[in-house]
Amino acid sequence: MRVQLKMLLVPIILLLFSMQSIAQMERKRAETVEPVETFWSPTLISQATTEHLPAGNLNVTIMHSFGIATTNPIQNFFGLDNVQNVRLGLDYGLTDHWSVGIGRSSLFNVVDLRTKYALMRQNTDGSKPISISLKGDLGIVTQENRQPFKDDISTFTSAIISKKVSEQIRLQLTPMYGYFGSVNGGDNNHLVSVGMGTQINLSERFAFMAEYYPMIGEKNPNTNNAFSLGLNIQTGGHVFQLFFASTRWHLEQYTMAQNREQFWTGDFRFGFNVNRIFGL
DSSP: OHHHHHHHHHHHHHHHHHHHHHHHHHHHHHTOOOBOOOOSSSBSSSSBOSOOOOTTEEEEEEEEEEEETTSSTTTTTTTTTSEEEEEEEEEEESSSSEEEEEEEESGGGEEEEEEEEEEEOOBTTSSSOSEEEEEEEEEEEOOSSOSOGGGGEEEEEEEEEEEEOSSSEEEEEEEEEEEESSOOTTOOSEEEEEEEEEEEESSSSEEEEEEEEOEESOOOTTOOOEEEEEEEEEOSSEEEEEEEESOOOSSHHHHHHOOOOOGGGTOOEEEEEEEEEEEO
């Protein structure tokens, strides 16, 4: 009888132990805290986002803008006959929080070196309700027969603050500062703006996006606050971004300094960005 009782107790004890172990595993799994994915790519349209590349990943970007769509639209095929600016760029994730990059724009042959670091990343348990990243950029004009090297340099710094408000809505605010070593008469060496951006997810593959550059303080003569509207298309391997923008630039400091057009009066151009991430 005792032997039978022992044989009966052994499977019961093993069952209770396994149930306790499963409960502990489920509790640990439920307590896992993950960073929130706020945006689909490291760049909204021209403004950097708080989204970061995982360590060891390379993001290849092609950024392309055309001429004003409403200027002789039939003759110029809505601006597509006039290529304004193309930027080719590479960004590499040194860590999950820090990336570096290089790019070249066809306009003025500007080569830019940039870096971005995550100070805080919004997470799933709400203990970190926002994401904050710092970005720095050094632009160098490489056209021949220009001015001394020190005058061909521009710098840019920003603090990017974003929040995933809901499954559909993401918001971003970016205080930014740009400096130019040399400017034309009447322009300013120092420029300040508070960039604004949003992404509104329409589905798992499509998202609406917008960004705005309201200038703070004195801005350059004959310039306007830049505005852009666009559509994100996520295919799994690529993120395509189709947009209409008043600016032809893909660098923030130049967008602040040289945006001549006004979006809401019809001075907008078509453009697109292509983002492709490779795991190295």
